[in-house]
Amino acid sequence: MRKRIEKKVLELVYETIDKGEDVPGDVLADRESMLMDLGYDSISMIHLQVEIEDEFRFMFDPVEDDFEEIFSTVGKLCDYVVQRVKSEKSWPGMG
Amino acid sequence: MLYHLLMGGKEDSERTALHIKREKYTFCELHRWAKAFSVFLQNKGIRQGDRVAIIANVNIDTVIAILGCIFYGAVFVPIDARFYKENDCRIAKEIEAKLIINGLPQELMKSSMSYENRIRERMNEKAQVYILYTSGSTSRPKGIIACVRQVVFCIEKINLRLQNGTEDKILCAIPLSFDYGLYQIFLSLASGSELYLEDGRVLQHLPGILQKEGITAFPAVPSMLALLCRAKLLQRVKLPCLRYICWTGDRLSLRIVEELHSVFPDVELLPMYGLTECKRVSIMPLNCYEKTKRGSCGLPLDDVQVCLQNVDSNRVGELIVIGENVMEAIGKDETFSIDPMTGQRMLKTGDLFFIDEDGFLYFYGRKKRMIKSNGFRIGNAQIEGILEVLESVSEVRIEGIPDDVSGERIGAAIFGNEEAFQQEYEGIKDSISTLLRPQVFYFSRKPLPKNKNGKFDDKKISRILAERGSKWNGK
Numbered sequence: 301m302r303k304r305i306e307k308k309v310l311e312l313v314y315e316t317i318d319k320g321e322d323v324p325g326d327v328l329a330d331r332e333s334m335l336m337d338l339g340y341d342s343i344s345m346i347h348l349q350v351e352i353e354d355e356f357r358f359m360f361d362p363v364e365d366d367f368e369e370i371f372s373t374v375g376k377l378c379d380y381v382v383q384r385v386k387s388e389k390s391w392p393g394m395g
Numbered sequence: 396m397l398y399h400l401l402m403g404g405k406e407d408s409e410r411t412a413l414h415i416k417r418e419k420y421t422f423c424e425l426h427r428w429a430k431a432f433s434v435f436l437q438n439k440g441i442r443q444g445d446r447v448a449i450i451a452n453v454n455i456d457t458v459i460a461i462l463g464c465i466f467y468g469a470v471f472v473p474i475d476a477r478f479y480k481e482n483d484c485r486i487a488k489e490i491e492a493k494l495i496i497n498g499l500p501q502e503l504m505k506s507s508m509s510y511e512n513r514i515r516e517r518m519n520e521k522a523q524v525y526i527l528y529t530s531g532s533t534s535r536p537k538g539i540i541a542c543v544r545q546v547v548f549c550i551e552k553i554n555l556r557l558q559n560g561t562e563d564k565i566l567c568a569i570p571l572s573f574d575y576g577l578y579q580i581f582l583s584l585a586s587g588s589e590l591y592l593e594d595g596r597v598l599q600h601l602p603g604i605l606q607k608e609g610i611t612a613f614p615a616v617p618s619m620l621a622l623l624c625r626a627k628l629l630q631r632v633k634l635p636c637l638r639y640i641c642w643t644g645d646r647l648s649l650r651i652v653e654e655l656h657s658v659f660p661d662v663e664l665l666p667m668y669g670l671t672e673c674k675r676v677s678i679m680p681l682n683c684y685e686k687t688k689r690g691s692c693g694l695p696l697d698d699v700q701v702c703l704q705n706v707d708s709n710r711v712g713e714l715i716v717i718g719e720n721v722m723e724a725i726g727k728d729e730t731f732s733i734d735p736m737t738g739q740r741m742l743k744t745g746d747l748f749f750i751d752e753d754g755f756l757y758f759y760g761r762k763k764r765m766i767k768s769n770g771f772r773i774g775n776a777q778i779e780g781i782l783e784v785l786e787s788v789s790e791v792r793i794e795g796i797p798d799d800v801s802g803e804r805i806g807a808a809i810f811g812n813e814e815a816f817q818q819e820y821e822g823i824k825d826s827i828s829t830l831l832r833p834q835v836f837y838f839s840r841k842p843l844p845k846n847k848n849g850k851f852d853d854k855k856i857s858r859i860l861a862e863r864g865s866k867w868n869g870k
Binding site: 315316336341342343344345346347349350353359360361362363364365366367368371 | 595596597598599600602603606607618622623625626627628631632840841842845
């Protein structure tokens with residue numbers, strides 16, 4: 301299931317990125333890729349957050365969540381989403 | 396004079412003045428380092444009135460450099476760190492900066508104590524304080540010079556209207572190269588409040604800071620508030636300490652205002668209007684907005700006069716501002732002049748306004764952005780105001796698209812749900828004057844392009860509309 305969640309997160313990252321068409325797939329799939337380096341800014345990052353919430357049916361907590369950390373790299377974002385989806389069993393795509 | 400307004404009587408205070416990156420700084424520390432920085436400037440051969448470019452990262456170094464320049468009498472020029480390239484800084488060259496500060500030298504912080512009392516504040520009221528470059532959202536960026544008298548005037552009048560005081564905690568995530576962000580340093584120091592500076596790269600954590608730190612004042616830009624509302628992040632925090640949210644730089648959709656009001660019914664919502672050329676012109680007075688003045692950007696500040704020029708049949712005209720808040724431009728600039736009646740500085744804002752019988756200002760549109768279609772002048776803000784209340788619209792921008800027949804066609808760039816918009820628009824279309832109906836639409840699944848200060852990038856949006864917009868088909 302982890303792979304399916306990660307694949308979906310990467311799809312959303314690709315869709316919401318400002319310069320998505322310029323980012324090669326292997327760079328995007330690199331867990332160490334920084335979202336800022338991929339062309340993300342404060343606006344597109346919020347857009348990505350909304351897309352993730354809509355897709356995976358959980359809500360970020362603005363008081364407890366460390367957004368700077370969660371949205372720092374592709375890998376950290378995937379890890380966070382996987383952990384939330386598993387704990388809340390919120391994603392319809394879990395099957 | 397200016398430094399005294401900011402730090403006078405607080406030089407030895409151990410109260411916290413500033414929070415940056417989870418570090419706290421007292422008034423006393425800021426004062427000591429500002430004095431040390433002034434000695435550093437002296438040692439570098441900088442003289443009073445020399446220009447010092449400061450790469451305005453959001454960190455303690457930038458704040459100390461700004462305060463040190465004010466204390467010493469050097470003119471500081473904040474430069475947006477995101478656009479700074481070493482050896483290729485156009486602004487630094489243009490203003491002939493004697494020094495570029497990009498972080499403080501380490502020895503300065505260690506040896507600050509030994510510089511006590513060697514330099515005293517030396518700025519008179521005519522001395523230049525800073526040069527700021529306009530965002531260039533409608534024309535080429537231009538350098539604006541502010542003198543002590545003008546800065547002191549603006550700080551005092553703004554703090555008076557907002558009633559900032561020692562109990563306040565202000566959260567600022569606006570770039571310090573933008574006058575709105577820079578003045579938060581001035582306003583908080585002068586009023587003795589605590590300032591929380593954030594770099595704004597990750598906006599999502601701002602609601603958490605508002606709640607955890609018990610913030611009382613939140614100066615924001617409309618795009619920031621709209622995004623935080625759209626992501627439902629402001630709706631997830633409890634803010635019993637928050638006294639006011641204010642905004643400037645653009646219009647905030649009335650739908651977002653309503654949403655903010657429903658979530659925070661006790662928080663004052665304060666629209667404002669201003670330009671780098673005259674800092675602040677108007678702020679909604681406290682306890683006013685909810686009563687009758689929705690859609691207005693407030694009353695002029697005390698001792699600021701306004702009037703309208705070339706008023707049309709709808710009582711809309713270009714706003715003229717007269718007062719000590721009017722700054723100066725580098726080089727010749729016809730928008731600045733002297734009012735023959737009062738002898739005070741006067742600015743043609745280039746913005747179209749309506750003024751009601753109580754003196755409240757209502758923004759109608761940028762003069763340069765006015766759409767001229769079939770011989771009519773149409774204010775884009777008027778159409779934006781109609782469309783932005785629709786549920787399906789998260790952001791809307793109206794632009795003129797050159798057209799051989801009509802002069803310009805009305806284009807609407809919309810970030811939102813296209814299908815839902817079609818249904819909603821069909822329902823209201825007949826109530827919109829045919830003159831005001833957009834003829835070309837562009838729907839985006841992403842937020843519309845913004846510039847570095849969070850304002851809409853109108854040049855880019857116009858280009859997108861011209862290249863990718865399509866005619867309305869309706870249903």
